[in-house]
Amino acid sequence: MKKKILITGGCGFVGRHLTKRLSVDPNNEITIVDNLSTGLKLEDWPEHLKCSVARMIYDDCVNFFEESTEKFDVVFHLAAIVEGRMTIENDPLKVAKDLIIDSAMFRWVVKTKPKKIVYFSSSAVYPIKYQERKYNIPLPESLIDFKKNKIDLPDMCYGWAKLVGEYLSYLAVNKYGLKVAVYRPFSGYGEDQDLNYPFPAIMKRIVKKEFPIKVWGDGRQSRDFIYIEDCISAILETYERINDASPLNLGTGIKTSFRDLIRLSCKLNNVPYKIKTLLEKPVGVYARYCDIRKQRYFGLKPKYSLEEGIAIVSNYIKKNNL
Structure with a gap:
């Protein structure tokens, strides 16, 4: 049975690896939306990641969300502005565009109602007070809990933007009845x-x-540090099992x-x-x-x-x- 899949930001680093893995299944009908602000055209992908997709749309995903009424089975939302620590610290308002990207995506899924949304958050959402020289701990997912009004100061604008994205995921589930999986990658490479x-x-x-x-x-x-293929494996093994927007760390715990x-x-x-x-x-x-206990609960272990x-x-x- 065919599965219609949308990947926003699919030409970026994580998107390329995710697309390659999903493309192995002939039943996956993949559409990518990417404006190539940092990504690569499909024909320029590294040899080991080259694959075929049903449709490639080179455009800003915000434009796509405003114009499209198409229905998908699964939406993998990777589109974001990150660009490393120099951008995060020296150009925070550039990163703040992630708020626009995520709000457009969530407004769109409320209208089109895909069967599953997979939201890529970040370990930058975690309170910085637990990541200091004098005091640092392995970071468990439970440090942030919207039901208990439990949040604290995250890492710069990027952390705030992703924290808002997680809250929108929470609302999508609890106010609109959608199914959302949320992931918090650590230092993928x-x-x-x-x-x-x-x-x-x-x-x-x-x-x-x-x-x-x-x-x-x-x-x-x-x-x-966690290798990218371990991140992708963890996502593909769990995204159909998580529906309530409860986040899952992606890391080694080392x-x-x-x-x-x-x-x-x-x-x-x-x-x-x-x-x-x-x-x-x-x-x-x-x-x-990261704290790896929840990953272990799902049977995950880096290869x-x-x-x-x-x-x-x-x-x-x-x-x-x-």
Whole structure:
């Protein structure tokens, strides 16, 4: 039986991997809407992600939502402005457009009533008071609870925008009877990720044998790095089981500092370790890593170790001479 699927932002990093995995099933009839602000045209996708879709619409998804009355079985809503820490901190009103994108999407689904909406939130929604140098904890989904009026200061405009998106997801379920799954990815990475993001940027410096290796801040800030295919697997294994907009973390639960990431990557690439700290660069919160208990409840466990992920990204950079 055919399943009509819409993916907004499908030409971006996460969207490409999601589309490739969904395209394997011939019953999935995929439509992508993407204005290519950061994404790649379908014909320019990396070889390992090339696939066919039923329809490609190169346009702003806000325009699509305003004009379309088409009905879909599943809507994967990935469209957003992120562009890394430099944009989040230095151009917050650019990121605030995410409020427009999400509100347009939720108004549209209320009219067209898809069978399922999958909303991509972010770990940036978590209160920054739990991510400080002096005090940080693995972040459980329960730290935010709209039913109990339980929210706190998230990470910059991007965190606020995604928190509003989660609240709209909550309203879509409780006021309009829709079915919504919400995901909070932590620091996803992969071989074809834009170099605005720290993981591929650091891997490139190491592969190109930059010495010393530049790191933003003092390098002691830490993140929860999860390989993109583990994120996609978790979503595809659970999105049909979550209907109430209750969020699910996507992470490993392992806290890794940028110094440790560089040290391990240097070892695996047989490159000497020495860093140059760029203290004037923005670094965000000190420590962000997830509580994995709810993922374990769903039977989820990452397939790829950090060492394996480093090898995949490093080899891709070498092979494609990036």
